Amino acid sequence: MSRQGNVYIFLGPPGSGKGSLSNICVTDLGWLQLSTGNLCREHIAKQTEIGKQIDFAIKSGRLVTDNLIVEMVDKWLEECFATKENVILDGFPRTVPQARALEALLCNRFNFVRTSNVKLLIEDDEVVARLMGRYICSNDKCQAVFSLIDGSGLKPKRHMFCDACSAALVRRSDDTEESIRERLKAYHQHEDKLLDFYKDQGQEIIELDAHRPLNMVFEEFKGRLGLKGV
Ligand code: AMP
Numbered sequence: 001m002s003r004q005g006n007v008y009i010f011l012g013p014p015g016s017g018k019g020s021l022s023n024i025c026v027t028d029l030g031w032l033q034l035s036t037g038n039l040c041r042e043h044i045a046k047q048t049e050i051g052k053q054i055d056f057a058i059k060s061g062r063l064v065t066d067n068l069i070v071e072m073v074d075k076w077l078e079e080c081f082a083t084k085e086n087v088i089l090d091g092f093p094r095t096v097p098q099a100r101a102l103e104a105l106l107c108n109r110f111n112f113v114r115t116s117n118v119k120l121l122i123e124d125d126e127v128v129a130r131l132m133g134r135y136i137c138s139n140d141k142c143q144a145v146f147s148l149i150d151g152s153g154l155k156p157k158r159h160m161f162c163d164a165c166s167a168a169l170v171r172r173s174d175d176t177e178e179s180i181r182e183r184l185k186a187y188h189q190h191e192d193k194l195l196d197f198y199k200d201q202g203q204e205i206i207e208l209d210a211h212r213p214l215n216m217v218f219e220e221f222k223g224r225l226g227l228k229g230v
Contacts, residue, residue: 005081005113007106008088008225011194012120013187014180015127015134016210017217019145020154021120022090024218029227031086036094038143039072040064041172045140059173061182063094063190070101081110095190096197116225117198120210120217124184131180135169137162153213 008025010018022033040058043051050072054064073092080087093099106113133149135156142165147154156162160169174183198205206224208217222228 003112004085005110006086007113007115008086009093009102009115009117010088010090010120011117011205012210013122013124013127013191014183015131016120016122017214018090018120020214021217021221022088023144024214025086025088028218029086030084031088032080032084033088033090034073034076034080034092035090035143036064036069036072036092037090039076041143042140059179061174061179061186063186066095066097066101069094070098070105073102074105077105077110081113093194094187096193099194099197115203117203117205118221118225119195119205119207121207122210126211127184128177128180131175132177134172134175135160136172137165137167138170139165139167142167153215 008031010022012018019033019035019037022031022035025031026033040051040054044055044058045051050068054068057064069092073089077087089102093102106115130147130149133147133152135146135148137144137146139162142162144162144164145154146156146162146169156169158166161167162169174180195205206221208220208224210217
C-alpha cells in the first residue's frame with residue numbers, strides 16, 4: 001500500500017487556541033503536534049546553543065530567524081513520520097520564507113503528505129485578555145496550557161498544578177502585556193502575505209471562529225475536515 005500522511009497547518013494569532021486545539025487532536029485523535037514555540041522553550045530550558053541564541057527574541061516577543069526554525073522542523077518531521085500519519089504544525093509557518101521552505105521539504109522528502117490549512121479567528125483584545133490569564137506546565141516536556149480565567153474550560157483541576165503530569169504551573173516569560181502586543185504586531189506583519197501565499201496556490205484556508213468553547217471549535221474542525229466519526 002502506498003504511504004499516506006496529513007499535515008494540518010494551524011494558523012492564527014498567539015492566544016487564538018492553536019495549542020489547545022492541537023492538544024485535543026493529540027488526546028482524542030492520536031495525532032502528533034509540533035509547536036515550534038514549545039520546541040524553542042525546550043531549547044531555552046536546556047540551555048542549548050540554539051536556546052542561548054533565541055532567548056532574547058522569545059522574551060521580547062520577536063520572531064526567531066527562519067533558518068533556525070526551519071532546521072528544527074526539518075529534524076522533527078523526519079522523526080514523526082517514522083511513527084505517525086497525522087501531524088499538526090502549531091505556529092509554523094509564520095512567514096512566507098518558512099512556508100516556502102516547508103513546501104520544498106514536503107515536496108522533496110515527504111511527497112506522500114497532503115496539507116490542510118486551518119485558521120483560528122479572534123480579535124486582538126481577546127487575545128490579550130486570554131494570554132494574561134494563561135498558565136503553562138513548568139515541565140518542559142509537557143508545557144500543557146491552562147487558564148485561570150473564570151468560566152474557562154481550561155481551568156486546572158488542582159489549582160496551579162498540571163492535570164497531565166502534576167508539575168507546577170507557571171506564567172510564560174513572554175506573557176506580559178508588552179510582549180503580547182509585540183507578538184501580535186509580528187503576527188499581523190506577516191499574516192496577509194502568508195495567507196496570500198496559500199491562496200495564490202489555490203489552497204483552501206478553513207476558518208474557524210475561535211471565540212467559542214474549545215469543544216465547539218473541535219467539533220466544527222472535525223466537521224469541516226470530514227473527520228466526523230473518527
Ligand atoms: P508560541 O508558543 O507559538 O506563541 O511561540 C512563542 C515564540 O516562539 C514566538 O513569539 C517566537 O519568538 C518563537 N517562535 C515560535 N514559532 C516560530 C516561528 N514559526 N517563527 C519564528 N519564531 C517562532
